[in-house]
Amino acid sequence: MQADVLAVLRRRDAPMSAYEVLDRLRDGNSRLAPPTIYRALAALIEGGRVHRLESLKAFVACKCEQHGHVPIFSICKECGTVEEAVSRRITNELSRIAGQSGFAPARHVIEVHGQCARCESKEAPA
Amino acid sequence: MQADVLAVLRRRDAPMSAYEVLDRLRDGNSRLAPPTIYRALAALIEGGRVHRLESLKAFVACKCEQHGHVPIFSICKECGTVEEAVSRRITNELSRIAGQSGFAPARHVIEVHGQCARCESKEAPA
DNA sequence: GAGTTCATGTTATATTATAACCTATCTTGC
DNA sequence: GCAAGATAGGTTATAATATAACATGAACTC
Ligand SMILES: [Zn+2]
Ligand SMILES: [Zn+2]
Ligand SMILES: [Zn+2]
Ligand SMILES: [Zn+2]
Numbered sequence: 001m002q003a004d005v006l007a008v009l010r011r012r013d014a015p016m017s018a019y020e021v022l023d024r025l026r027d028g029n030s031r032l033a034p035p036t037i038y039r040a041l042a043a044l045i046e047g048g049r050v051h052r053l054e055s056l057k058a059f060v061a062c063k064c065e066q067h068g069h070v071p072i073f074s075i076c077k078e079c080g081t082v083e084e085a086v087s088r089r090i091t092n093e094l095s096r097i098a099g100q101s102g103f104a105p106a107r108h109v110i111e112v113h114g115q116c117a118r119c120e121s122k123e124a125p126a
Numbered sequence: 127m128q129a130d131v132l133a134v135l136r137r138r139d140a141p142m143s144a145y146e147v148l149d150r151l152r153d154g155n156s157r158l159a160p161p162t163i164y165r166a167l168a169a170l171i172e173g174g175r176v177h178r179l180e181s182l183k184a185f186v187a188c189k190c191e192q193h194g195h196v197p198i199f200s201i202c203k204e205c206g207t208v209e210e211a212v213s214r215r216i217t218n219e220l221s222r223i224a225g226q227s228g229f230a231p232a233r234h235v236i237e238v239h240g241q242c243a244r245c246e247s248k249e250a251p252a
Numbered sequence: 253g254a255g256t257t258c259a260t261g262t263t264a265t266a267t268t269a270t271a272a273c274c275t276a277t278c279t280t281g282c
Numbered sequence: 283g284c285a286a287g288a289t290a291g292g293t294t295a296t297a298a299t300a301t302a303a304c305a306t307g308a309a310c311t312c
Contacts, residue, residue: 001291018268036291038269054180055235057268074224077232087223090216094238097213098200102243106203109181109237112220117228127260144299162260164300183268183299261306268299275292282284
C-alpha cells in the first residue's frame with residue numbers, strides 16, 4: 001500500500017490531497033477507505049519519503065536524495081507546483097532563534113507561498 | 127465580531143481551533159455558526175492581528191508590536207504554548223533560497239515544533 | 253424612500269482526518 | 283503442525299475543520 005501511494009504521488013509534480021490519492025487508487029480497487037491511505041501516508045512521512053504541506057493540507061513525494069532532511073517548500077499559488085529545497089543555514093539559524101528562550105526544536109515546517117518563474121513570465125510577458 | 131474573536135484569542139496563551147472560539151462565544155450568543163467565526167478570523171488574519179498555525183489548524187492572536195511582519199512560531203508539543211519571534215535574517219535568507227529558481231515569495235510559513243524550556247526542565251529535572 | 257453596501261445569520265454541505273473494531277496473513281518458537 | 287503474538291489492511295462510523303450559497307437587516311446614499 002505504501003508503495004502504491006508513493007507511486008501515485010511520484011506520478012504528479014503537484015501536491016495531492018489524501019482523497020485525491022484515494023480516488024486514484026480506487027480506480028483499481030474499489031474497496032479502499034480513508035484510513036488505509038492515511039496509514040500509508042503516515043508511514044511514508046515517518047520514513048521521510050513523503051512530506052505533508054501543512055499550509056495546503058496536501059502531500060508530495062520527497063524529491064531529495066537523502067531522506068531525513070529538513071525540507072523547504074516553495075509553493076506556486078498559480079500552477080500549484082512545489083519546489084523542494086534544503087538549507088543547513090536556515091535550519092541552523094531557525095534552531096538558534098527558537099532556542100534563544102531555551103526551546104528545543106524537533107521538527108521544522110518551512111513553506112513559502114508565491115509565484116514560480118514560469119507563471120510570473122506568463123503573467124507579465126513584457 | 128472581529129473584536130469578540132480577538133478578545134477570546136487574547137485571553138489564551140495557547141492556540142485555539144476555530145470551533146473552540148465558537149464554543150466560547152456561544153456562551154453568550156447561542157445563534158452563532160462556523161461561517162461567522164471563520165469570516166472574523168479571515169479578516170483578522172488579513173489585518174495581521176491573528177495568525178493561523180498551519181501545522182496545528184489553529185489560531186493565535188499576534189503578540190508583536192507592528193503587524194505585517196513574518197512570524198516565526200515555536201510550538202511546544204507538551205504544553206501547547208506558542209512563542210512568536212521575528213527574524214529579518216531568516217526571512218531574507220528564505221526569500222533568497224526560494225528565489226534562486228526565479229520564484230517570487232509572497233507569504234512565509236515558519237513553524238518549529240519542539241519542547242519549551244519549562245517542559246524540558248520538568249521532564250529531566252536532573 | 254428606493255438602491256446600495258456591509259456585516260451577520262442560516263442552512264447545508266464539502267473536505268480532511270481519525271477512532272474503534274475486525275480479519276487475514278505471517279512469523280516464531282515450541 | 284500449531285498457539286501466541288505481530289503486522290497490515292478492511293470496514294464502519296464519526297470527528298474536526300472549513301466553505302458555499304442564499305437570506306436578513308441595519309446603515310448609509312442620493
Ligand atoms: Zn524531502
Ligand atoms: Zn507556477
Ligand atoms: Zn505576529
Ligand atoms: Zn511546554
